[in-house]
Amino acid sequence: MTVTTGFQPHSVLKEKQPDGTILLRSNHKLGDVVDRTGDWLHRWSNDAPDRVFLAERSGAGWRQESYASTLQKVRAIAASLLGRGMGQDTPILIMSGNGLDHGLLSLAAQYVGVPTVPVAEQYSLIHGAHGRLRHAIELVRPKMAYVIDADHYAEALALDALQGVDVIASRPGHNTRVSSFASLLRGDASVDIDTAFAKVTPDTVAKILMTSGSTSNPKGVETTQRMMCVNQTQIADALPFLRQKPPRVVDWLPWNHVFGGSHNFNMMLANGGSFYIDDGKPVKGLFERTIENLSLVTGSLCFNVPVGFSMLLDALQKDESLRQRFFDDLDMIFYAGASLPQDIWQGFEKMAMEVKGEIPLMTSSWGMTETAPACLMQHEPIDRAGVVGVPLNGVTVKLLPDADLRCEVRVSGPSIFENYFNDPDKTASAFDEDGYLITGDAMVFVDKDDIDKGMKFDGRISEDFKLLTGTWVRAGQLRLDMLACLAPLASDLVITGADREQIGVMIFANKAELEREGFSLEDDKGAYRCALLQGEIHRRLVERSREIAGSSSLISRAIVLSEPASLPEGEMTAKGNLNYRKVLTRRAELFQRLYDDADPAVTIL
Template sequence: MTLPKLFRDRASMWSDKTCVKVKREGKYRDASWKTFYEEVSATAAGLMNAGLSPGDRVAILSHTRYEWSMSDAAILSAGGITVPLYPSLTKPEIVSLLRRSGSRYLFTSDAELAKLVAGLIDEVEFVEKVIVFEEGALEGISSKKFVSLKSFSSGKVDRARLDARIDAAKEEDVFTIIFTSGTTGEPKGVMLTHRNMISNVEAALSIFDIGPGDLHLSHLPLAHVLERLGCYVMFYSGAAVAYAEHINKVADNMAEVAPTISVSVPRIFEKIYAGIQAKALEAPFLTRQLAFRAIKVAQKVGQRRDSDQKIPAHLSWQFAIADKLIYSKIRQKFGGRIRIFVSGGAPLAPELALFFNAIGIPVFEGYGLTETSPIISANVPGNQHAGSVGNIVPGVQCRIAPDGEITVKGPNVFKGYYQDEAATKAAFDEDGWFLTGDIGRFDQYGCLRITDRKKDLIVTAGGKKVAPQKIENILKLDKFIEEVMLYGESKKFMTALVVPDFAWLEKYAAYKKIPWTSRTDLVADPKIIDLITRRIERAQAGTHLASYESIKKFVLLDHSFSQHEGEVTPTLKIRRKNITERYKPLLEKLYEEG
C-alpha cells in the first residue's frame, strides 16, 4: 500500500461519506470523499501538466488547513515528494530549505505568506510555480510564477495518466522529506517512505479503536510529522478530519465540532491547565475554593487509578460531586465527546496526565521522532501510566543500549537523511539499530520512560548527571512560570533562565501594588524576584530532586523565548545551544557572585 493508492481506494469505497470538515462563511461544512478526491485529482493533474516528474520535490508553506492535506495528497498522487515548511520560518530559512530540497513547485496559503514568498522568489530561480490557496492573496504580486490554486487546477484531468502515476509508486519510494526542527544544529532532511508511514498508521490503528463516526480536530502544524500521521490515520480508517481555524481558536473549534480525537503537544495541555486555574481564581470565593479543591481531588483520584489502587469511599464521593459541578463543564469545553487525546513531541508532566485522565479527558502520551514516522511507543486505553510513554507499538523493536540510549528497528525507521550520507551513517549503530539520542528505561509495567535527551544531559563539576527536562517540567507546572532552561555544565550548582507567565505576574503586581512601567522594571523588582524564588523552592521541595539537581540561582527574563531569534523550534521546543550562547554572560555572572 502507498499513500496515493490509499486516497484513491478510500474515495472509491466511501465516495459519499464525509472526509473533512472545513469552516467557511462562519460554519463548519462537510466535504465528501468524492469532493476531496476530485480536488486532489485536479491539483495532481495541474502538477503533471506543469511538468512535474516522479520524484520531483514540491514544498508546502502553509498553516494547517484543508488545502494543506489536499495539496499533499495531490503531490503524492502525481508522483512528487512533499517537502513541508513551517509557516513561521524566516525568509533565509525558507530560501535555504527550498535550495537544499531543490523544490520545483511551492504551495502557499494566504496574503501574508504569499507576500513573503514574493520577496524571496528571485533568490530561488529553480522554483517554477507558486500555487496560492487564497485567490485574493495574489493582489499586488506581479511575478508570473504565481497562480491561484483555482486556476492551477482548472485543467482537464487525464484519469488514465493519473492512475498510471499512482500505480507506479512503490512502498519503498520516498514520499516526503521533512527537515527536522533542529534543536541542536542545522536541520536535516528526513526521508520517509510510503512503507514507513503506512506501517505506523497501521500500528496506531492496532492500539486505538478509530473508524467511521470518529472526528479528529487538526490544529498542530501539518509540517510536523505527528499531525500529519494523525490525518493519515483518519483517512485510512474512515474517520473525518476537521481543521481548526487557527491555534488560538482551538478551544472554540472544539466546542463547535465536538471531536472524538485530537493530537497535541504538552505546551497546549499546560496552557489549558493554566487556563482552568486562571478561571477558578477569577471566580467568587466559594466557587474558587470548590474549583481548587476539585483540582486536588482529581490529582488524588488520578494517582490511585494510575497505580491500580482502590479509591476510598470519601474520595469517590468528593469526586462525584466535583464531576457534576466542575469536571463535566470542562469536558463540555472540549465538545463533550473527546475520547482520545494524544500528546507527543515533548515530555508531558505526569501531574497533567493524571489530572486530565481523572476528569474524563483521556490523554495518551506517546514517544517518537520524525525519523521513526513517528510513533515508537504509546500509552493506550486500559494501560496508561503517567510519566511513561507507554509500550512499544506493534512491529517496532526497541532496546536500551549499555549507555542508556534508546535504539530502534522496524518498518517505520526512515530511509536516511537527504543528500547526507555521513549523518545517515552516524544515526545507526553497527548492527543497524537507529540511535534516537534519548536516554530511557523500561518500568515494571513494561512501559518506556524517557529520562532526557542524551545531548541535553548536564554533567556538574562533581560529575553528577542532571536531566534538565524533568526539572523544567516540574517548574513549568507553576502558574507563574511559562518557560525554564537549566544551566550548569561543569558547574558547582545548577542555575536557570526563567520566563515568567506575565499574565499572572501582572495580576500579582496589581494585587501587591507593585509599581512598574515596563516588563524590565517588573522582573527586576525585589518583590517579584522573591516571589519566583519562593515558587521555585516550593516546586522543588514537593519532589524528590537531589540537592545537585535543584536550582540555586536564576535569571528572570523580561520576554519569552523567541522562534524568530532561533530560541525555540516551530513546535515550541527550546534550542538549548542557541539560548545558552545568547544568555551565557548573564548565566555566568550568577557563578561570579558566589
C-alpha cells in the same frame, strides 16, 4: 476506573544481548499494510463516498470535501502537476499552514510520487526567520511553491531563492507571477493518471519533513509511503477501536510537523475518519477560535500539547454545554510534546466521570520525525501521565542501560527512515553498526520487573552534563521538574551547570502571569529584579530542596529573563522547543550573571 475504548494488551518480548544491551519487541504480529496513501483514498471513496474527509471553516460553517470529491480533486490536481513536468525530483515547497487546499495538494502530490516539503509558516511570515526558509529552499531546490494567500506571503515570495519557482496560491491577489490553485483543479487530459499512480511504490518519497533544528540546521527527513502506511497499521493494531468506528478530530497541530501532518492527518485517512481543521491555537487571542470550532463540531479523538489541554480544561469547566458535547463521543485523549501535568490529567478524568461515567483512553506515545512518528505507545489504560508505553508491532527497540538502569534508546523497523535528503554524512552518522537509529533519547522502565508496564521518557542524552564534582545532571528530566515547580511563572527554562559547582536555571518569564501578580520590574540588561518575584522563587526552591537528596537535582541559583526566546535568532524552533546552545550563546552575559553572587537579579539558595 472505567475506560470506554478497546485496546490491544501490552505483550513485550525482552532479549538481553551478550554486550548488555536489551532488545524489546511486541509479541503481536503487524497487520496488513497498504502500499500507498492513495490506496486509503480509493478505499474510502468507494466504501463511504459521501462521508466528510476534510473540512475547514468558511463563514459561520464549514467548507467540506467528502471522500469521493477528495479523490476526484486529487486526481485532477495530480494530472496538472504531471502536466507541468513535476516528478520525484521536483519537490513542492508548502509555505502555508493547515488548510483544505494544502491537504488536497499534498495528497495529489503523493498520488503520483511528487515529494512535498511543508515548512513552518512562521519561516515565511516572520522577517527575521527567513533564514530558515532560505535554508529549506536551498536544501531541496523546489520547482513549485504553494501559499494560501499571495499578498499575505508577498515578502517571502519575493526572496531571491524563490526566483524561477512556479508559485501556486489559493488567493493569487495582485501577484502576476502566481498561478491560481483553481488552475490545478482543471486537470490535464493528456496525462495517464492511472499509470502514474501505479508507479508509486512503498519506497517512493512522499514528503521531506524538516527536523526542528534545535541543535543544528534542520535536516530533511525523506518520508516514504512505506513509513507512513506501516505506522498507521501499527497504531490501529494498538488501538483497534480506530477500525471499529470512523474517528473524527477537530485539530490545529501543524502539518509541517510529523505529529499533526503524518500521525493525525493519516489516521483519519487510513481509518475513514473526518478531519476538521481547527484554525485556532492554544495561545491568547486564538484559543477562542478553537472553542468556537468545538461549539460546532467535537471529535471522537482529541490531540494536543499540554498547554493546549490546560487551556481546554479551564474552558470546559466554565461551559457545561461544551463539556457535555466534548465528552459525548470521545474515545481518546492523546498528549505529546511534553509530559502532561498530573493535575490536568486528573481534571479530565474527574470531568469525564461526572459527564458520562466513563473515562476515554488517556495516553501518549514516543517517536521522532525520523520514525513516522510513533514507535512506542501506551495503549493500555493507566492512571498517570508521563508513560510512553511499549514498542509497536514491527518495531525493535534497542536499549543501552547505564548503572542506574537509565537506557539510551535506539530503534529499527519498517517505519524508520533511511535517508536525510542530500546529506549522506548525517545519514551515515544517524545509525549504529547494527543499523539502529540513534535517537539520543533516554528512558527508564516504569517497573523493571514488569516490562509490559512500559517506559517513561527521561530526557535527552545530549542535554546531560557533569558538575565540577563529577556528578551527572539529567537536565531533561530536571527541566520538567522545574517547570512544574515554577508554574505558572515560567513559560520555559534552561538548566545550567556544566563544569560549574552548582546547578542554575535561566527562566523565561510568563510575562502575563508576572504582571498579573505584580512582578513587573525589569533591569536594563534583560533580567527581572523584582524582590517579590525573587522571594517567591526562593521560597519554591527551598521547599523543593527539602524533598530531594543529592546535588544532581538541587537548583542553587536562578535568574528570570525579561526577553522571550527568539524564533528569528534561532533560540526557539518552529515547534516551540528551545535551542539551549543558542540561548546560552546569545545570552552569554546573562549566563555569567547567573553565577555572580553579587548580582541583585540572581536568586541564590
